[in-house]
Amino acid sequence: MQIAIASxxxxxxxxxxxxxxxxxxxxxNAVLMDADVEEPNANLAFLQPISATTTVYRPVPQILPExxxxxxxxxxxxxxxxLVVLADKVMVFPELCHSCGACSYLCPYAAIDEIEHPxxxxxxxxxxxxxxxxxxxxxxxxxxxxxxxxxxxxxxxSAAIRLVDCPPGxxxxxxxxIRDSDYCLLVTEPTPFGTHDLELSLEAVxxxxxxxxxxxxxxxxxxxxxxxxSERWGFPILARIPFSAELARAYxxxxxxxxxxxxxxxxxxxxxxxxxxxxx
Amino acid sequence: xKEILFISxxxxxxxxxxxxxxIALADNCIACDYDVDASNLxxxxxxxxxxxxxxxxxxxACIDEEICTSCGLCKEVCRFEAINEDYxxxxxxCEGCGFCARICPVEAIxxxxxxxxxxxxxxxxxxxxxxxxDLRPGEExxxxxxxxxxxxxxxxxxxxxxxxxxxxxxxxxxxxVISSMVETDLIVLVTExxxxxxxxxxxxxxxIQLRGIKSVLIINKWDLNPxxxxxxxxxxxxxxxxxxxxxxxxxxIADCIAxxxxxxxxxxxxxxxxxxxxxxxxxx
Numbered sequence: 001m002q003i004a005i006a007s008x009x010x011x012x013x014x015x016x017x018x019x020x021x022x023x024x025x026x027x028x029n030a031v032l033m034d035a036d037v038e039e040p041n042a043n044l045a046f047l048q049p050i051s052a053t054t055t056v057y058r059p060v061p062q063i064l065p066e067x068x069x070x071x072x073x074x075x076x077x078x079x080x081x082x083l084v085v086l087a088d089k090v091m092v093f094p095e096l097c098h099s100c101g102a103c104s105y106l107c108p109y110a111a112i113d114e115i116e117h118p119x120x121x122x123x124x125x126x127x128x129x130x131x132x133x134x135x136x137x138x139x140x141x142x143x144x145x146x147x148x149x150x151x152x153x154x155x156x157x158s159a160a161i162r163l164v165d166c167p168p169g170x171x172x173x174x175x176x177x178i179r180d181s182d183y184c185l186l187v188t189e190p191t192p193f194g195t196h197d198l199e200l201s202l203e204a205v206x207x208x209x210x211x212x213x214x215x216x217x218x219x220x221x222x223x224x225x226x227x228x229x230s231e232r233w234g235f236p237i238l239a240r241i242p243f244s245a246e247l248a249r250a251y252x253x254x255x256x257x258x259x260x261x262x263x264x265x266x267x268x269x270x271x272x273x274x275x276x277x278x279x280x
Numbered sequence: 281x282k283e284i285l286f287i288s289x290x291x292x293x294x295x296x297x298x299x300x301x302x303i304a305l306a307d308n309c310i311a312c313d314y315d316v317d318a319s320n321l322x323x324x325x326x327x328x329x330x331x332x333x334x335x336x337x338x339x340x341a342c343i344d345e346e347i348c349t350s351c352g353l354c355k356e357v358c359r360f361e362a363i364n365e366d367y368x369x370x371x372x373x374c375e376g377c378g379f380c381a382r383i384c385p386v387e388a389i390x391x392x393x394x395x396x397x398x399x400x401x402x403x404x405x406x407x408x409x410x411x412x413x414d415l416r417p418g419e420e421x422x423x424x425x426x427x428x429x430x431x432x433x434x435x436x437x438x439x440x441x442x443x444x445x446x447x448x449x450x451x452x453x454x455x456x457v458i459s460s461m462v463e464t465d466l467i468v469l470v471t472e473x474x475x476x477x478x479x480x481x482x483x484x485x486x487x488i489q490l491r492g493i494k495s496v497l498i499i500n501k502w503d504l505n506p507x508x509x510x511x512x513x514x515x516x517x518x519x520x521x522x523x524x525x526x527x528x529x530x531x532x533i534a535d536c537i538a539x540x541x542x543x544x545x546x547x548x549x550x551x552x553x554x555x556x557x558x559x560x561x562x563x564x
Contacts, residue, residue, distance in 0.1 A: 008318045010291010010451040015476065038452035039289050039483060041476035079338060079377050100359055100377030140486045143423065143455035168291045168451050169317035172420040175372060192540040193296065197318040204417035207372070245504075252474035252505040 002162040003275065004178035006205070007187040008197025010168035013217035013241070014187050016251055017268075018165040019045035020258075022130050024268040029160040030131035035149045035177040036167040037136035043125055044254055046133060052124040056136075056151040057116035060094040061103050067111035074103040074112060095143050120148045122155065132156065146176040153180075170200040178205065183275050184212035186235065188226060195225045202233045211278060213238040215271065238274045239267050281437050282564055285314075285464040287449035287457060289480030293472045294500040297537055298527070298553075299448040300324040301544030303404075305557045310440075311404060312433045312447035313412035314460040316397065316425045321448045324542050327402030327410045335399050335413065335428060337421040338376035339391040341369045347388035354380035354389060372418045396421060399429050401436070409436055422450070423459035430462065453487050461488070466564050467495040468524065473502055473509035481512070485519065495521055496563050498556060502526040522563055525556030 005018045015034075019042050022032045034042040043050075061074070061083065072085040082097035083090060094117045104112040119142050125133040136152035138145050145167065153164065153176075166177035178184050184205045188198040198214070205212050212235050216226055219240035223230075230237050241247075241264065250260035258265050286299045300321060303311045313321035341362070343354070348367050355363040358380055362373035371394075381389040399413040411433040413425050433445055447464075450456040461467070467488055471481040481497075488495050497516045502509040509526065516523050536543040543549045 009320070012292060038454045038457075039476075039480040041290070041479060044475040044479060077378070077382065098375050098377055100375065100379050101357065102377055102379035102382060105357065105379070106382060138453065140453060140483060141458075141490050143458050145452075145454050146420075170417040171317050171415050171422055172418065173454065174317075175418045191537050192323050193320045193537065196320065196323055200318055200414075200417060207418060249504055252472070252477075252508065254475045 001160070001279065002164065002181040004164040004166055004181035004184045005187065006166035006174060006178050006184055006201060007168060008170050008201035009188070009193055012187045012189050012194060015041045015045065015165055016257060017185065017187055017215060018042060018163055020264060020268050021272065022127065022163055024265060024272065025161060026129050027161055028129065028131055030163065031156045031159040031161070032131070032133045032163045032165060033152050033155070034133065034135040034165045035152055036165055037120060037138040037145045037148045037152070038167060040135045040137055042133060042165050043123070043135050046125065046127055047254065048125050048127060050123045050125050054122045055118050056120050056122060056148050057118050058099045058147045059101065059114035060097045060099060060117040061092055062113045062115040063090040063092065064111045064113060067109045069109055069111070071108070074107055077102050077106055095141070098144070099147065119144070122152055131159070145173045149173060149176045170204045174201070175204060175208070178210065179208065181210060182279055184210050185215055185238070185271070186212055187215045187217055189218045190216060190220060190222065190224050190226060195229065198226070199229060202229065202235060206233065213274065213278070216240045218243040239271045241267055281434070281443055281445065282465045283445040283447060283463060284466045284468060284560065284564065285447045285449050285460055286468045286470055287460070287484055288451065288470045289453060289484035290477050291451035293470050293477055295470045296320045296324065296448050297533055297543050298470055298498060298500065299446060300542045301549070301553050302557050302560070303446050304542045304544045305550070305554060306444060306446060308408065308442055309444040309446045310408070310433050310437050310442050311410040312429055312445060313410070314426045314429060314447055314456065315450040316413040316415045316422050316429070316456065317450065319412045319414060322402070322410065322412055323540050325404040325410050327404040330400050330402040332398045332400050334395060335397045335425055336393045337396045337424045338394050339378060340371050340374050340376055340394040341378070341380050342390050342392050343367055343369055344388045344390065347386050349386055351385065353383055353385065357383055375420065397425055399425065399432065401432065411436070423455035426456050426459040427462070430460070453484050457484070457487065461491050461493060464493055466560070467493050468560060469495055469497045470500055471497065471512060472500050473505040473512060475508070478508060478512050485521070494563065496524040496560060497521050498524055499526045501529040503528045522559070524559040524563065527552065527556065
């Protein structure tokens with residue numbers, strides 16, 4: 001089973017929830033994938049040593065000057081302006097390339113090879129009794145995160161429980177991260193920002209036809225407009241994590257959230273029960 | 281004309297609360313929200329006279345089933361798994377590269393312009409403009425939409441002779457952030473004293489270094505974790521980054537956000553935010 005933990009707004013508690021879920025599961029066959037590859041934070045909740053680091057590449061064009069006639073077809077084909085053909089030179093901009101392969105395939109002179117361009121790494125961290133953490137970490141300056149997100153999600157496909165800590169937002173990186181999940185947990189907070197961004201993410205999850213539910217973080221005794229959103233979109237409120245200055249402080253310092261809020265363990269178990277019920 | 285951009289790497293550190301406050305404190309400025317995934321600045325600035333424009337970016341493939349012979353070549357070359365078993369395009373997965381359309385032997389595939397969002401011009405005070413946008417869920421090219429918002433804002437600043445643009449940036453370090461940094465004069469980094477806040481700050485700072493843009497730092501909610509706050513301050517000093525201010529956790533700010541008001545409109549908040557704003561302007 002694959003569960004995505006997402007939110008439109010950043011800083012609502014996605015990583016807190018993901019890391020707490022894997023701790024409560026305490027399953028050796030569980031894997032948590034940190035797909036927020038621009039700013040991965042899940043490892044900060046464990047501070048365990050990384051056992052292996054793998055570089056992730058994607059193919060980008062390389063011009064073979066001995067065959068190139070500077071005809072300009074590749075630049076015309078490329079929809080992403082990743083190639084510029086001058087009189088005696090072709091400039092390649094790997095950061096603009098989407099790795100579609102069209103230029104290399106369609107070059108009439110077979111003058112374009114594809115070479116591997118590193119975009120980031122996947123770090124594997126064993127969590128002892130809780131399974132494995134896989135962290136995707138995008139290289140700084142790299143613009144496109146989806147290929148790395150895809151690579152992270154291609155790891156450990158046979159794990160019994162796969163959790164995906166998603167990037168914030170509602171556009172392509174978030175979609176790539178939640179894609180193919182059995183359930184999507186949307187974490188939100190009871191503020192106008194939280195409500196606004198939740199509605200956008202509901203639209204995204206609904207578009208994929210995925211089942212999901214809401215978790216209200218920093219709850220202060222009142223669902224406000226979130227209740228209405230939940231009913232309108234048919235996404236049940238699975239849990240409310242009360243606002244707690246102690247929990248906030250513990251999280252900031254990387255301390256055990258369950259020590260700061262003992263009730264949190266029960267809240268997380270309930271969420272897992274609810275998900276199992278719905279997906280059964 | 282100068283442009284100040286607020287970014288943080290990590291989401292939820294208080295960028296929008298602070299950006300909106302500085303917009304309120306500036307005498308005259310053009311405001312921008314570059315978080316085109318989930319723009320929150322309009323929630324606080326509550327603009328009027330909103331004029332929307334369609335934004336189209338790139339293309340999406342479309343297979344004409346009357347012409348298609350199901351030869352499978354398109355599906356074979358597509359690297360985005362955007363063509364399903366029935367030879368239909370899955371728009372969410374299609375990146376618009378056009379490889380399929382070029383290779384189809386019977387020319388059954390057309391590339392159609394792809395409507396991917398909207399950008400808006402609006403007025404948050406008489407004669408003061410806010411530019412923002414929304415990208416449709418699932419779309420890509422957020423960097424291009426950010427560039428569109430930026431171009432419009434800069435044009436308006438030139439025509440109206442406004443000397444300052446204040447922009448709220450997106451989270452992360454990817455395409456939207458890279459695009460929002462273009463032509464920016466000063467970046468204000470907003471962080472919080474958490475392990476993740478500091479971690480993300482260092483990554484976004486490394487990106488700023490690559491672009492060679494000047495930056496200053498604000499530590500928000502510093503008193504929630506004075507120890508890490510001090511570590512961040514020491515780090516900033518070592519990097520030569522000016523700490524423009526440290527803002528304490530405040531229930532008044534939280535109440536403002538809960539009721540969609542700009543924090544600096546409250547006198548007690550204004551009192552401690554104003555010196556921070558003066559420090560930022562001094563660095564500009």
